[in-house]
Amino acid sequence: MNDIKLLVGQQIREARKVKGLTQKELGEKLGVGEPTVNGYESGKQNLTIETLQKIANAIEVEVNTFFK
Numbered sequence: 001m002n003d004i005k006l007l008v009g010q011q012i013r014e015a016r017k018v019k020g021l022t023q024k025e026l027g028e029k030l031g032v033g034e035p036t037v038n039g040y041e042s043g044k045q046n047l048t049i050e051t052l053q054k055i056a057n058a059i060e061v062e063v064n065t066f067f068k
Helices: 002-018 023-030 034-042 049-059 063-067
Strands: none
Touching (some): 002 049, 002 063, 023 034, 049 063
8 A cells, every 4th residue: 555655656746846846835735734745745644536636736737647
């Protein structure tokens, strides 16, 4: 189970960086703190499907981007 969280987290980080956003900036778009975004990206924070969709919207990518 941890493997999928790590893989999704890596995809979130990569997509965020491509868009030129910092963790703080993404957190502001999501209404969460930088440590929460770090938790998503490091696989330490559980994500709901709804949260994953919010992240995709904030980064302006399709949600399936995180599953490649």
